[in-house]
Amino acid sequence: MGANRVTTEGESSGFAIHPMDQFVIKPLFGGTEVYWYTVTNVTLWMAIAVLCIAGLLVLGTRRRAIIPSRTQSVAEMIYGFIYNMVEEVTGHDGVKYFPYVMTLFLFILFANLLGLVPTSFTTTSHVAVTVTLALMVFLGVTILGFIRNGIGFLSMFWVSSAPLAVRPILAVIEVISYFVRPVSHSIRLAGNLMAGHAVIKVIAGFASLAVVSPVVVGAVAAIYGLELLVAVVQAYVFTILTCVYLRDAVGGAHH
Amino acid sequence: MEGDIAEMGKFIGAGLATIGLGGAGIGVGHIAGNFLSGALRNPSAAPGQMANLFVGIAFAEALGIFSFLIALLLMFAV
Amino acid sequence: MATEATKAAGQGGEAVGMPQLDFSTWPNQIFWLLVTLVVIYLLLTRIALPRIGAVLADRKGAITNDLAAAEELKQKALKAEKAYNEALAQARADAAKIVAEARAGIQKDLDAALAKADAQIAAKSAESEGRITEIRDGALAAVTEVAKDTAREIVAALGGKADARSVAAAVTARLKG
Numbered sequence: 001m002g003a004n005r006v007t008t009e010g011e012s013s014g015f016a017i018h019p020m021d022q023f024v025i026k027p028l029f030g031g032t033e034v035y036w037y038t039v040t041n042v043t044l045w046m047a048i049a050v051l052c053i054a055g056l057l058v059l060g061t062r063r064r065a066i067i068p069s070r071t072q073s074v075a076e077m078i079y080g081f082i083y084n085m086v087e088e089v090t091g092h093d094g095v096k097y098f099p100y101v102m103t104l105f106l107f108i109l110f111a112n113l114l115g116l117v118p119t120s121f122t123t124t125s126h127v128a129v130t131v132t133l134a135l136m137v138f139l140g141v142t143i144l145g146f147i148r149n150g151i152g153f154l155s156m157f158w159v160s161s162a163p164l165a166v167r168p169i170l171a172v173i174e175v176i177s178y179f180v181r182p183v184s185h186s187i188r189l190a191g192n193l194m195a196g197h198a199v200i201k202v203i204a205g206f207a208s209l210a211v212v213s214p215v216v217v218g219a220v221a222a223i224y225g226l227e228l229l230v231a232v233v234q235a236y237v238f239t240i241l242t243c244v245y246l247r248d249a250v251g252g253a254h255h
Numbered sequence: 256m257e258g259d260i261a262e263m264g265k266f267i268g269a270g271l272a273t274i275g276l277g278g279a280g281i282g283v284g285h286i287a288g289n290f291l292s293g294a295l296r297n298p299s300a301a302p303g304q305m306a307n308l309f310v311g312i313a314f315a316e317a318l319g320i321f322s323f324l325i326a327l328l329l330m331f332a333v
Numbered sequence: 334m335a336t337e338a339t340k341a342a343g344q345g346g347e348a349v350g351m352p353q354l355d356f357s358t359w360p361n362q363i364f365w366l367l368v369t370l371v372v373i374y375l376l377l378t379r380i381a382l383p384r385i386g387a388v389l390a391d392r393k394g395a396i397t398n399d400l401a402a403a404e405e406l407k408q409k410a411l412k413a414e415k416a417y418n419e420a421l422a423q424a425r426a427d428a429a430k431i432v433a434e435a436r437a438g439i440q441k442d443l444d445a446a447l448a449k450a451d452a453q454i455a456a457k458s459a460e461s462e463g464r465i466t467e468i469r470d471g472a473l474a475a476v477t478e479v480a481k482d483t484a485r486e487i488v489a490a491l492g493g494k495a496d497a498r499s500v501a502a503a504v505t506a507r508l509k510g
Contacts, residue, residue: 036360057381184317191320331351
Protein backbone atom coordinates (compact mmCIF):
# COMPACT_ATOMS: atom_id res chain seq x y z
CA MET A 1 0.00 0.00 0.00
CA GLY A 2 0.85 3.64 -0.12
CA ALA A 3 3.82 3.49 -2.44
CA ASN A 4 2.87 6.72 -4.12
CA ARG A 5 5.69 8.77 -5.49
CA VAL A 6 5.31 12.31 -4.36
CA THR A 7 6.39 13.38 -7.80
CA THR A 8 3.52 11.67 -9.57
CA GLU A 9 1.55 14.09 -11.64
CA GLY A 10 -2.04 13.57 -12.63
CA GLU A 11 -4.94 15.32 -14.26
CA SER A 12 -6.42 17.92 -11.91
CA SER A 13 -10.11 17.27 -12.03
CA GLY A 14 -11.38 17.97 -8.50
CA PHE A 15 -10.08 20.69 -6.26
CA ALA A 16 -8.08 23.54 -7.68
CA ILE A 17 -5.73 23.04 -4.73
CA HIS A 18 -5.31 19.58 -3.38
CA PRO A 19 -5.79 19.31 0.41
CA MET A 20 -2.92 16.88 0.74
CA ASP A 21 -0.15 18.57 -1.21
CA GLN A 22 0.74 20.74 1.77
CA PHE A 23 2.15 17.61 3.39
CA VAL A 24 4.52 16.74 0.57
CA ILE A 25 8.15 16.41 1.55
CA LYS A 26 10.43 18.19 -0.87
CA PRO A 27 14.20 18.42 -0.93
CA LEU A 28 15.21 22.01 -0.37
CA PHE A 29 18.23 22.10 -2.66
CA GLY A 30 17.02 20.45 -5.85
CA GLY A 31 16.81 16.79 -6.69
CA THR A 32 13.79 14.57 -6.39
CA GLU A 33 14.96 11.60 -4.35
CA VAL A 34 14.64 11.89 -0.57
CA TYR A 35 17.48 10.04 1.10
CA TRP A 36 17.75 9.81 4.86
CA TYR A 37 20.26 12.67 4.99
CA THR A 38 18.59 14.94 2.42
CA VAL A 39 17.89 18.45 3.66
CA THR A 40 14.13 18.84 3.13
CA ASN A 41 11.35 21.11 4.28
CA VAL A 42 11.10 18.78 7.30
CA THR A 43 14.63 19.82 8.23
CA LEU A 44 13.84 23.48 7.66
CA TRP A 45 10.76 23.59 9.86
CA MET A 46 12.28 21.46 12.60
CA ALA A 47 15.25 23.82 12.60
CA ILE A 48 12.90 26.79 12.88
CA ALA A 49 11.20 25.07 15.82
CA VAL A 50 14.59 24.60 17.48
CA LEU A 51 15.42 28.26 16.89
CA CYS A 52 12.10 29.34 18.41
CA ILE A 53 12.65 27.15 21.45
CA ALA A 54 16.19 28.48 21.84
CA GLY A 55 14.90 32.04 21.46
CA LEU A 56 12.25 31.56 24.11
CA LEU A 57 14.09 29.46 26.67
CA VAL A 58 17.71 30.51 26.20
CA LEU A 59 17.68 34.06 24.85
CA GLY A 60 14.51 34.96 26.73
CA THR A 61 16.00 34.01 30.08
CA ARG A 62 19.55 35.28 29.54
CA ARG A 63 19.19 38.12 32.04
CA ARG A 64 18.18 35.73 34.86
CA ALA A 65 16.03 38.50 36.28
CA ILE A 66 14.30 38.12 39.63
CA ILE A 67 11.52 40.27 38.19
CA PRO A 68 11.07 38.59 34.79
CA SER A 69 10.64 40.21 31.43
CA ARG A 70 7.70 39.16 29.30
CA THR A 71 9.59 36.44 27.42
CA GLN A 72 11.19 35.17 30.57
CA SER A 73 7.87 34.89 32.35
CA VAL A 74 6.45 32.90 29.43
CA ALA A 75 9.43 30.54 29.63
CA GLU A 76 8.99 30.24 33.38
CA MET A 77 5.28 29.62 32.96
CA ILE A 78 5.90 26.72 30.54
CA TYR A 79 8.59 25.37 32.87
CA GLY A 80 6.30 25.53 35.88
CA PHE A 81 3.37 24.09 33.97
CA ILE A 82 5.24 21.02 32.74
CA TYR A 83 7.14 20.59 36.01
CA ASN A 84 3.92 20.56 38.02
CA MET A 85 2.32 18.19 35.54
CA VAL A 86 5.19 15.71 35.79
CA GLU A 87 5.29 15.95 39.55
CA GLU A 88 1.52 15.62 39.96
CA VAL A 89 1.02 12.74 37.55
CA THR A 90 4.15 10.64 37.98
CA GLY A 91 4.92 11.50 41.58
CA HIS A 92 8.20 12.55 43.08
CA ASP A 93 10.23 9.80 41.42
CA GLY A 94 9.20 10.93 37.96
CA VAL A 95 10.70 14.40 38.27
CA LYS A 96 14.07 13.24 36.93
CA TYR A 97 12.44 12.52 33.55
CA PHE A 98 11.17 16.10 33.43
CA PRO A 99 13.73 17.31 30.81
CA TYR A 100 12.64 14.55 28.44
CA VAL A 101 8.94 15.38 28.86
CA MET A 102 9.76 19.07 28.45
CA THR A 103 11.62 18.30 25.20
CA LEU A 104 8.62 16.44 23.82
CA PHE A 105 6.18 19.15 24.86
CA LEU A 106 8.21 22.02 23.44
CA PHE A 107 8.93 20.25 20.18
CA ILE A 108 5.29 19.29 19.60
CA LEU A 109 3.97 22.68 20.70
CA PHE A 110 6.27 24.62 18.42
CA ALA A 111 5.89 22.23 15.50
CA ASN A 112 2.09 22.51 15.81
CA LEU A 113 2.12 26.28 16.10
CA LEU A 114 4.64 26.78 13.29
CA GLY A 115 2.49 24.54 11.13
CA LEU A 116 -0.24 27.16 11.40
CA VAL A 117 1.94 29.76 9.70
CA PRO A 118 0.52 30.03 6.18
CA THR A 119 2.46 28.09 3.52
CA SER A 120 4.49 26.40 6.22
CA PHE A 121 5.02 22.69 6.67
CA THR A 122 3.63 20.83 9.67
CA THR A 123 6.18 18.27 10.79
CA THR A 124 3.89 16.75 13.43
CA SER A 125 1.21 16.01 10.86
CA HIS A 126 3.43 13.22 9.58
CA VAL A 127 2.83 9.78 10.98
CA ALA A 128 6.55 9.02 10.73
CA VAL A 129 7.34 11.79 13.21
CA THR A 130 4.57 11.04 15.70
CA VAL A 131 5.15 7.28 15.51
CA THR A 132 8.79 7.88 16.35
CA LEU A 133 7.84 10.11 19.26
CA ALA A 134 5.26 7.64 20.55
CA LEU A 135 7.55 4.64 20.12
CA MET A 136 10.27 6.45 22.03
CA VAL A 137 7.83 6.94 24.89
CA PHE A 138 6.50 3.39 24.63
CA LEU A 139 9.90 1.69 24.50
CA GLY A 140 11.29 4.05 27.10
CA VAL A 141 8.44 3.35 29.51
CA THR A 142 8.58 -0.41 28.95
CA ILE A 143 12.36 -0.65 29.40
CA LEU A 144 12.25 1.67 32.38
CA GLY A 145 9.45 -0.36 33.93
CA PHE A 146 11.44 -3.57 33.66
CA ILE A 147 14.59 -1.90 35.00
CA ARG A 148 12.84 -0.36 37.97
CA ASN A 149 10.37 -3.11 38.85
CA GLY A 150 11.97 -6.20 37.30
CA ILE A 151 9.54 -8.91 36.33
CA GLY A 152 7.05 -7.30 38.74
CA PHE A 153 6.27 -4.81 35.99
CA LEU A 154 4.12 -7.52 34.41
CA SER A 155 1.81 -7.46 37.44
CA MET A 156 0.39 -4.30 35.90
CA PHE A 157 -1.58 -6.58 33.56
CA TRP A 158 -2.82 -8.85 36.35
CA VAL A 159 -5.66 -6.86 37.92
CA SER A 160 -5.56 -8.16 41.48
CA SER A 161 -8.68 -6.28 42.53
CA ALA A 162 -10.87 -8.21 40.06
CA PRO A 163 -12.43 -11.64 40.76
CA LEU A 164 -10.06 -14.48 39.93
CA ALA A 165 -12.25 -15.85 37.13
CA VAL A 166 -12.15 -12.71 35.02
CA ARG A 167 -8.49 -11.89 35.64
CA PRO A 168 -7.12 -13.78 32.60
CA ILE A 169 -9.62 -12.02 30.33
CA LEU A 170 -8.74 -8.68 31.86
CA ALA A 171 -5.07 -9.49 31.45
CA VAL A 172 -5.56 -10.06 27.73
CA ILE A 173 -7.47 -6.78 27.44
CA GLU A 174 -4.80 -4.94 29.43
CA VAL A 175 -2.02 -6.32 27.25
CA ILE A 176 -3.86 -5.35 24.08
CA SER A 177 -4.58 -1.88 25.40
CA TYR A 178 -0.94 -1.55 26.42
CA PHE A 179 0.22 -2.28 22.89
CA VAL A 180 -2.43 -0.04 21.33
CA ARG A 181 -1.07 2.87 23.35
CA PRO A 182 1.69 3.94 20.93
CA VAL A 183 -0.74 3.61 18.03
CA SER A 184 -3.38 5.89 19.54
CA HIS A 185 -0.71 8.12 21.02
CA SER A 186 0.81 8.83 17.61
CA ILE A 187 -2.25 8.69 15.37
CA ARG A 188 -4.09 11.12 17.64
CA LEU A 189 -1.50 13.82 17.18
CA ALA A 190 -0.89 13.29 13.46
CA GLY A 191 -4.58 12.75 12.73
CA ASN A 192 -5.71 15.90 14.53
CA LEU A 193 -3.21 18.09 12.73
CA MET A 194 -3.65 16.44 9.36
CA ALA A 195 -7.43 16.70 9.62
CA GLY A 196 -7.33 20.33 10.69
CA HIS A 197 -4.97 21.41 7.95
CA ALA A 198 -6.79 19.40 5.31
CA VAL A 199 -10.13 20.91 6.35
CA ILE A 200 -8.72 24.42 6.12
CA LYS A 201 -7.33 23.63 2.68
CA VAL A 202 -10.60 22.07 1.48
CA ILE A 203 -12.62 25.05 2.64
CA ALA A 204 -10.09 27.45 1.17
CA GLY A 205 -10.50 25.56 -2.12
CA PHE A 206 -14.13 26.65 -2.26
CA ALA A 207 -12.99 30.26 -2.41
CA SER A 208 -12.54 29.90 -6.16
CA LEU A 209 -16.31 30.26 -6.39
CA ALA A 210 -16.75 34.02 -6.13
CA VAL A 211 -20.24 33.70 -4.64
CA VAL A 212 -19.19 31.86 -1.51
CA SER A 213 -15.77 33.39 -1.05
CA PRO A 214 -16.79 35.83 1.76
CA VAL A 215 -18.24 32.90 3.70
CA VAL A 216 -15.07 30.96 3.05
CA VAL A 217 -12.90 33.73 4.49
CA GLY A 218 -14.95 33.72 7.70
CA ALA A 219 -14.97 29.94 7.91
CA VAL A 220 -11.23 29.69 7.40
CA ALA A 221 -10.65 32.30 10.10
CA ALA A 222 -12.91 30.40 12.51
CA ILE A 223 -11.27 27.06 11.82
CA TYR A 224 -7.87 28.68 12.10
CA GLY A 225 -8.80 29.77 15.63
CA LEU A 226 -9.96 26.26 16.42
CA GLU A 227 -6.71 24.88 15.03
CA LEU A 228 -4.71 27.17 17.32
CA LEU A 229 -6.57 25.64 20.23
CA VAL A 230 -6.07 22.14 18.86
CA ALA A 231 -2.34 22.74 18.40
CA VAL A 232 -1.90 23.65 22.06
CA VAL A 233 -4.31 21.04 23.41
CA GLN A 234 -2.74 18.22 21.39
CA ALA A 235 0.73 19.13 22.67
CA TYR A 236 -0.71 19.12 26.18
CA VAL A 237 -2.49 15.81 25.64
CA PHE A 238 0.59 14.12 24.19
CA THR A 239 2.63 15.32 27.15
CA ILE A 240 0.15 14.34 29.81
CA LEU A 241 -0.31 10.90 28.27
CA THR A 242 3.46 10.53 28.33
CA CYS A 243 3.33 11.33 32.02
CA VAL A 244 0.48 8.87 32.60
CA TYR A 245 2.43 6.10 30.85
CA LEU A 246 5.54 7.06 32.74
CA ARG A 247 3.66 6.67 36.01
CA ASP A 248 3.13 2.99 35.24
CA ALA A 249 6.87 2.48 34.99
CA VAL A 250 7.90 4.76 37.82
CA GLY A 251 5.09 4.25 40.27
CA GLY A 252 5.22 0.47 40.08
CA ALA A 253 2.39 -1.94 39.48
CA HIS A 254 -0.46 0.01 41.00
CA HIS A 255 -2.24 2.15 38.45
CA MET B 256 -15.42 -0.84 -15.40
CA GLU B 257 -14.14 -3.04 -12.67
CA GLY B 258 -11.94 -0.17 -11.48
CA ASP B 259 -14.90 2.19 -11.42
CA ILE B 260 -16.83 -0.09 -9.09
CA ALA B 261 -13.79 -0.39 -6.83
CA GLU B 262 -13.51 3.40 -6.96
CA MET B 263 -17.15 3.80 -5.98
CA GLY B 264 -16.80 1.33 -3.16
CA LYS B 265 -13.83 3.28 -1.87
CA PHE B 266 -15.72 6.56 -1.77
CA ILE B 267 -18.77 4.96 -0.17
CA GLY B 268 -16.53 3.27 2.37
CA ALA B 269 -14.74 6.52 3.16
CA GLY B 270 -18.05 8.28 3.65
CA LEU B 271 -19.30 5.53 5.93
CA ALA B 272 -16.08 5.63 7.93
CA THR B 273 -16.65 9.26 8.78
CA ILE B 274 -19.78 8.22 10.72
CA GLY B 275 -17.34 7.08 13.37
CA LEU B 276 -16.49 10.72 14.02
CA GLY B 277 -20.03 11.19 15.27
CA GLY B 278 -19.33 8.62 17.97
CA ALA B 279 -16.23 10.50 19.00
CA GLY B 280 -18.29 13.68 19.13
CA ILE B 281 -20.83 12.02 21.41
CA GLY B 282 -18.05 10.72 23.62
CA VAL B 283 -16.24 14.04 23.91
CA GLY B 284 -19.48 15.88 24.55
CA HIS B 285 -20.42 13.37 27.23
CA ILE B 286 -17.10 13.80 29.01
CA ALA B 287 -17.14 17.58 28.80
CA GLY B 288 -20.77 17.80 29.87
CA ASN B 289 -20.29 15.53 32.85
CA PHE B 290 -17.17 17.40 33.83
CA LEU B 291 -19.07 20.66 33.71
CA SER B 292 -21.98 19.37 35.77
CA GLY B 293 -19.56 18.00 38.32
CA ALA B 294 -17.54 21.20 38.31
CA LEU B 295 -20.66 23.28 38.91
CA ARG B 296 -21.55 21.13 41.90
CA ASN B 297 -18.10 21.38 43.40
CA PRO B 298 -16.19 24.21 41.70
CA SER B 299 -13.28 24.01 44.14
CA ALA B 300 -12.42 20.47 43.02
CA ALA B 301 -12.59 21.28 39.31
CA PRO B 302 -9.06 22.63 38.64
CA GLY B 303 -7.50 19.46 40.04
CA GLN B 304 -9.43 17.33 37.56
CA MET B 305 -8.45 19.24 34.43
CA ALA B 306 -5.76 16.68 33.62
CA ASN B 307 -8.24 13.83 33.86
CA LEU B 308 -10.66 15.77 31.69
CA PHE B 309 -8.12 16.19 28.93
CA VAL B 310 -6.91 12.60 29.14
CA GLY B 311 -10.51 11.39 28.91
CA ILE B 312 -11.23 13.65 25.96
CA ALA B 313 -8.02 12.47 24.28
CA PHE B 314 -8.97 8.80 24.65
CA ALA B 315 -12.48 9.39 23.33
CA GLU B 316 -11.21 11.51 20.49
CA ALA B 317 -8.52 9.02 19.44
CA LEU B 318 -11.16 6.51 18.39
CA GLY B 319 -12.82 9.12 16.20
CA ILE B 320 -9.46 9.94 14.68
CA PHE B 321 -9.04 6.25 13.84
CA SER B 322 -12.20 6.29 11.76
CA PHE B 323 -11.03 9.47 10.08
CA LEU B 324 -7.75 7.75 9.36
CA ILE B 325 -9.58 4.83 7.80
CA ALA B 326 -11.49 7.25 5.61
CA LEU B 327 -8.22 8.84 4.51
CA LEU B 328 -6.68 5.43 3.86
CA LEU B 329 -9.63 4.44 1.71
CA MET B 330 -9.50 7.68 -0.21
CA PHE B 331 -5.82 7.95 -0.84
CA ALA B 332 -3.95 4.80 0.00
CA VAL B 333 -5.93 1.66 -0.85
CA MET C 334 -1.22 -1.87 -5.55
CA ALA C 335 0.93 1.06 -6.42
CA THR C 336 -0.70 1.60 -9.78
CA GLU C 337 -4.11 1.46 -8.23
CA ALA C 338 -3.14 4.04 -5.69
CA THR C 339 -1.70 6.24 -8.37
CA LYS C 340 -4.87 5.97 -10.36
CA ALA C 341 -7.04 6.74 -7.34
CA ALA C 342 -4.93 9.71 -6.45
CA GLY C 343 -4.95 10.86 -10.03
CA GLN C 344 -8.69 11.03 -10.00
CA GLY C 345 -8.69 12.78 -6.63
CA GLY C 346 -6.70 15.78 -7.77
CA GLU C 347 -3.02 16.61 -7.77
CA ALA C 348 -2.04 12.99 -7.41
CA VAL C 349 -0.06 13.26 -4.23
CA GLY C 350 -2.06 10.65 -2.38
CA MET C 351 -1.17 10.68 1.27
CA PRO C 352 2.39 11.90 1.69
CA GLN C 353 2.24 10.54 5.25
CA LEU C 354 2.16 7.00 3.87
CA ASP C 355 5.03 7.48 1.46
CA PHE C 356 7.45 5.27 3.32
CA SER C 357 10.42 6.35 1.21
CA THR C 358 10.51 9.61 3.17
CA TRP C 359 10.30 7.98 6.58
CA PRO C 360 14.05 7.53 7.20
CA ASN C 361 14.58 11.18 6.32
CA GLN C 362 11.93 12.40 8.74
CA ILE C 363 12.97 10.09 11.53
CA PHE C 364 16.62 11.08 11.12
CA TRP C 365 15.89 14.80 11.26
CA LEU C 366 13.42 14.33 14.11
CA LEU C 367 16.05 12.55 16.18
CA VAL C 368 18.58 15.29 15.41
CA THR C 369 16.04 17.92 16.43
CA LEU C 370 15.10 16.16 19.64
CA VAL C 371 18.74 15.69 20.63
CA VAL C 372 19.46 19.36 19.97
CA ILE C 373 16.43 20.49 21.98
CA TYR C 374 17.27 18.07 24.79
CA LEU C 375 20.83 19.34 24.98
CA LEU C 376 19.68 22.98 24.86
CA LEU C 377 17.26 22.33 27.69
CA THR C 378 19.43 20.23 29.96
CA ARG C 379 22.65 22.20 29.42
CA ILE C 380 21.33 25.75 29.45
CA ALA C 381 17.66 26.49 29.75
CA LEU C 382 16.30 24.27 32.50
CA PRO C 383 19.07 24.80 35.08
CA ARG C 384 18.90 28.52 34.43
CA ILE C 385 15.13 28.76 34.82
CA GLY C 386 15.26 26.46 37.84
CA ALA C 387 17.90 28.67 39.43
CA VAL C 388 15.92 31.82 38.70
CA LEU C 389 12.78 30.30 40.19
CA ALA C 390 14.70 29.13 43.27
CA ASP C 391 16.27 32.58 43.64
CA ARG C 392 12.90 34.21 43.40
CA LYS C 393 11.43 31.79 45.91
CA GLY C 394 14.34 32.48 48.25
CA ALA C 395 13.96 36.23 47.83
CA ILE C 396 10.25 36.02 48.49
CA THR C 397 10.78 33.83 51.54
CA ASN C 398 13.41 36.24 52.89
CA ASP C 399 11.20 39.23 52.26
CA LEU C 400 8.30 37.51 53.95
CA ALA C 401 10.47 36.66 56.95
CA ALA C 402 11.72 40.25 57.14
CA ALA C 403 8.16 41.52 56.89
CA GLU C 404 7.10 39.14 59.65
CA GLU C 405 9.95 40.39 61.84
CA LEU C 406 9.03 44.00 61.19
CA LYS C 407 5.44 43.21 61.99
CA GLN C 408 6.47 41.64 65.29
CA LYS C 409 8.55 44.74 66.07
CA ALA C 410 5.64 47.00 65.27
CA LEU C 411 3.37 44.91 67.47
CA LYS C 412 5.88 45.13 70.32
CA ALA C 413 6.18 48.88 69.91
CA GLU C 414 2.44 49.23 69.88
CA LYS C 415 2.19 47.17 73.07
CA ALA C 416 4.82 49.32 74.78
CA TYR C 417 3.06 52.46 73.63
CA ASN C 418 -0.25 51.18 74.95
CA GLU C 419 1.32 50.29 78.27
CA ALA C 420 2.92 53.74 78.59
CA LEU C 421 -0.37 55.33 77.70
CA ALA C 422 -2.24 53.33 80.33
CA GLN C 423 0.43 54.20 82.91
CA ALA C 424 0.15 57.89 82.07
CA ARG C 425 -3.60 57.71 82.29
CA ALA C 426 -3.43 56.10 85.71
CA ASP C 427 -0.93 58.70 86.90
CA ALA C 428 -3.08 61.50 85.65
CA ALA C 429 -6.11 60.06 87.35
CA LYS C 430 -4.17 59.80 90.61
CA ILE C 431 -2.98 63.39 90.38
CA VAL C 432 -6.46 64.58 89.62
CA ALA C 433 -7.86 62.66 92.58
CA GLU C 434 -5.18 64.07 94.89
CA ALA C 435 -5.78 67.60 93.73
CA ARG C 436 -9.48 67.13 94.09
CA ALA C 437 -9.05 65.85 97.66
CA GLY C 438 -6.79 68.80 98.56
CA ILE C 439 -9.19 71.31 97.13
CA GLN C 440 -12.07 69.64 98.90
CA LYS C 441 -10.23 69.90 102.18
CA ASP C 442 -9.46 73.58 101.70
CA LEU C 443 -12.97 74.22 100.61
CA ASP C 444 -14.42 72.43 103.58
CA ALA C 445 -12.18 74.41 105.95
CA ALA C 446 -13.10 77.70 104.29
CA LEU C 447 -16.76 76.80 104.37
CA ALA C 448 -16.59 75.92 108.07
CA LYS C 449 -14.81 79.16 108.81
CA ALA C 450 -17.29 81.16 106.82
CA ASP C 451 -20.15 79.38 108.52
CA ALA C 452 -18.68 80.16 111.93
CA GLN C 453 -18.22 83.82 110.98
CA ILE C 454 -21.72 84.03 109.64
CA ALA C 455 -23.09 82.40 112.79
CA ALA C 456 -21.17 84.86 114.98
CA LYS C 457 -22.30 87.83 112.91
CA SER C 458 -25.91 86.78 112.97
CA ALA C 459 -25.81 86.17 116.73
CA GLU C 460 -24.43 89.61 117.25
CA SER C 461 -27.04 91.11 114.96
CA GLU C 462 -29.72 89.17 116.77
CA GLY C 463 -28.58 90.67 120.12
CA ARG C 464 -28.60 94.13 118.72
CA ILE C 465 -32.00 93.72 117.14
CA THR C 466 -33.39 92.52 120.50
CA GLU C 467 -31.76 95.48 122.21
CA ILE C 468 -33.19 97.91 119.69
CA ARG C 469 -36.59 96.33 119.94
CA ASP C 470 -36.53 96.56 123.76
CA GLY C 471 -35.34 100.14 123.55
CA ALA C 472 -38.10 100.92 121.09
CA LEU C 473 -40.72 99.33 123.34
CA ALA C 474 -39.56 101.36 126.34
CA ALA C 475 -39.61 104.50 124.25
CA VAL C 476 -43.12 103.72 123.03
CA THR C 477 -44.30 103.28 126.68
CA GLU C 478 -42.62 106.51 127.68
CA VAL C 479 -44.15 108.36 124.72
CA ALA C 480 -47.55 106.91 125.49
CA LYS C 481 -47.33 107.90 129.15
CA ASP C 482 -46.25 111.42 128.26
CA THR C 483 -48.91 111.74 125.58
CA ALA C 484 -51.58 110.43 127.93
CA ARG C 485 -50.52 112.86 130.72
CA GLU C 486 -50.50 115.76 128.32
CA ILE C 487 -53.93 114.80 126.95
CA VAL C 488 -55.31 114.49 130.51
CA ALA C 489 -53.75 117.82 131.45
CA ALA C 490 -55.11 119.43 128.34
CA LEU C 491 -58.57 118.16 129.16
CA GLY C 492 -58.20 119.95 132.47
CA GLY C 493 -57.82 116.97 134.64
CA LYS C 494 -55.18 116.55 137.15
CA ALA C 495 -53.17 113.69 136.19
CA ASP C 496 -51.63 111.60 138.75
CA ALA C 497 -48.43 110.25 137.25
CA ARG C 498 -48.79 106.83 138.79
CA SER C 499 -52.36 106.16 137.69
CA VAL C 500 -51.59 107.33 134.17
CA ALA C 501 -48.66 104.98 134.00
CA ALA C 502 -50.78 102.13 135.27
CA ALA C 503 -53.51 102.85 132.76
CA VAL C 504 -51.10 103.07 129.85
CA THR C 505 -49.41 99.88 130.86
CA ALA C 506 -52.76 98.14 131.14
CA ARG C 507 -53.80 99.45 127.71
CA LEU C 508 -50.48 98.42 126.09
CA LYS C 509 -50.86 94.98 127.46
CA GLY C 510 -54.46 94.68 126.41
